[in-house]
Amino acid sequence: MTSKEVHDLLRLTRREELGVLAAAALMLMSQSCVAEDTTIDTKAGTIKVETIAHGLENPWGLAFLPDDRMLVTERPGRLRIVTKDGTMSGPLKGVPEVFAEGQGGLFDVKLDPDFATNRLVYIAYSEPGDGGAGTAVARGKLGTDSLDAVEVIFRQHPKVDGPNHFGGRLVFATDGKLFVSLGERFTFTPAQDLSNDLGKVVRINPDGSVPKDNPFVGHVEARPEIWTYGHRNPQGLAFDPRGRLWETEHGPRGGDELNIIEKGKNYGWPVVAHGIDYPGTPIGDGSTHKEGMEEPVYYWDPVIAPSGLAFYTGNLFPQWKNSVFVGGLRGMVLVRLTIANDKVVSEEPLLTELNTRIRDVRVGPDGAVYVLTDSGTSSMSYGTPLASKLLKLTPK
Ligand SMILES: [Ca+2]
Numbered sequence: 434m435t436s437k438e439v440h441d442l443l444r445l446t447r448r449e450e451l452g453v454l455a456a457a458a459l460m461l462m463s464q465s466c467v468a469e470d471t472t473i474d475t476k477a478g479t480i481k482v483e484t485i486a487h488g489l490e491n492p493w494g495l496a497f498l499p500d501d502r503m504l505v506t507e508r509p510g511r512l513r514i515v516t517k518d519g520t521m522s523g524p525l526k527g528v529p530e531v532f533a534e535g536q537g538g539l540f541d542v543k544l545d546p547d548f549a550t551n552r553l554v555y556i557a558y559s560e561p562g563d564g565g566a567g568t569a570v571a572r573g574k575l576g577t578d579s580l581d582a583v584e585v586i587f588r589q590h591p592k593v594d595g596p597n598h599f600g601g602r603l604v605f606a607t608d609g610k611l612f613v614s615l616g617e618r619f620t621f622t623p624a625q626d627l628s629n630d631l632g633k634v635v636r637i638n639p640d641g642s643v644p645k646d647n648p649f650v651g652h653v654e655a656r657p658e659i660w661t662y663g664h665r666n667p668q669g670l671a672f673d674p675r676g677r678l679w680e681t682e683h684g685p686r687g688g689d690e691l692n693i694i695e696k697g698k699n700y701g702w703p704v705v706a707h708g709i710d711y712p713g714t715p716i717g718d719g720s721t722h723k724e725g726m727e728e729p730v731y732y733w734d735p736v737i738a739p740s741g742l743a744f745y746t747g748n749l750f751p752q753w754k755n756s757v758f759v760g761g762l763r764g765m766v767l768v769r770l771t772i773a774n775d776k777v778v779s780e781e782p783l784l785t786e787l788n789t790r791i792r793d794v795r796v797g798p799d800g801a802v803y804v805l806t807d808s809g810t811s812s813m814s815y816g817t818p819l820a821s822k823l824l825k826l827t828p829k
Contacts, residue, residue: 472829475769476781477752479829485803486519489821492805493601494541494557495795499549504575505805505823508538512556512580515823527573527580532559532566535596543603543611545572545639553639554580557601557613564592567630568599568615572639586641589630590656593618602670602742604678610644611637612660612678612694614667621703624663627655632702634667634680634694636660648697663700663726669742669759670694673772679730681739681759685710689736690729691759693775701726708734731777737764741793747800749828758802760791767791767804784824792821802826 470483491508498504503515510531511524531538537559545553552574560569567589573580598616605611617624617632624632627649635658636647649655669681678694687708692700705723706716722728733739741760745753759768767783784791784804792807808820 471786473784473786475783477750477828480750481827481829482784482787483825483827484519484822485517485825486515486521486823487821488521488819489805489823490819491538491792491807492821492823493539493792493807494543494603495793495803495805495823496542496544496554497795497798498544498575503803503823504542504544504554506539506542506556508540509533510539510558512539512542519823522578525575525579527576527583528556529558529569529571529583529585530561532561532596534566536599537566537596540568540599540601541603543605546605546609548575552576555586555603555611555639556580557603559599559601560585560588560592562592565594566596566599567592567618568601568613570603570611570613570637570641586639587613587635587637587658589615591629593620593631595619598666598683600664600667602668604670604672605639606672606678607676609639611639612670613637614664614670614680614682616666617664617702624665624702625699625704627652627659627662630656630658632662632664633659634661634664634670634678660696661694661698661700663702663704665702665706668740671742671744671757673744673757674746679742679744679757681742683738684708684732684736685716686713687734687736688716689733689739691731691739691770691777692727692729695727699726701728707732708736730775731770733764735764737761737766737768738790739768741791741795741805743794743796743802745796745802747796747802749800750802753802758794758796760794760804762790762792762807765790767794789822797825 494506496504501517514522540557543555555572559566570587571585573583597619600614600616602614615633643657650657667682680692680694685708688706704717743758745756769781770777771779790807793805795803804824806822
């Protein structure tokens, strides 16, 4: 709505309705202001930051449909289709009930590798049930305005009380196996126990069955879906162009991590970690390394609360080859890391001008970088204004 249209609308309005409509008009004008595109200067030159959609509520995950549209999740439990010009559908029907408290709700969304023929979409979410809630994965066929024939293919075991540390990222390997990141639900030591799914990365077939070559298949005490363990709250999961799996997780104070995920390995939580516990006490005996436990490739101190992870694989930004993007919630930053020989050799903070939390980052099929902001002031906030955005970054 242009300011002239707003003016005309107000002029035609009966006096007693003026206040309400003026407030509505002001809101529309302010929304059109926040939707304006902007440019920022980066080491890759000036880039354009375009607001594709705004007014989202705690968006969490993003997937690109083959017809240029996108699927976006909102944590309270909504899955929407967004067109490339920003038109948002209503919430799709068929999404299971989610435990929408604290960090809980609807998380990531992924298309089946054979989506073009089977229309299957996978969602991760916190599922309420006996014992509290746990991360689950469901899949259904994408219809016009619904997910149809939805089935739950995976449930984190056991469900735990409390609203924290669900993980919730999904990624398919090129061989079709599905990886799911699972938080330790703020339980600490169970992350080291292979008889549960707390603080694990699991590997399953698309129908939820367990691949026979998983590392703990046949171990009596271990759950066979486990691929790696000793994680805290992993919210970033992505394959690099060489086919290796990388992960980010929320660590303790001073210890957010970037890890390379390898079959059967132990990533240390809560025995070894960088940083200290939030009350100010050491983690374990205060060590950062121990035999048999993997150290992170990189860690953040102060923490950024990483969420979303994407290797730059497009052609729009040749300068960003060998870069990986990491969203930062607490850090209110999109981090670009340059990787060489599995080491982080530089870190560039991007989008700090926006002063907003970043929940997810993806590289689109067009080579642009897409970012979901989260306008909540903290991971625990609900009822914050619906001001989160889907942004698109392209060279200016
Ligand atoms: Ca670790």
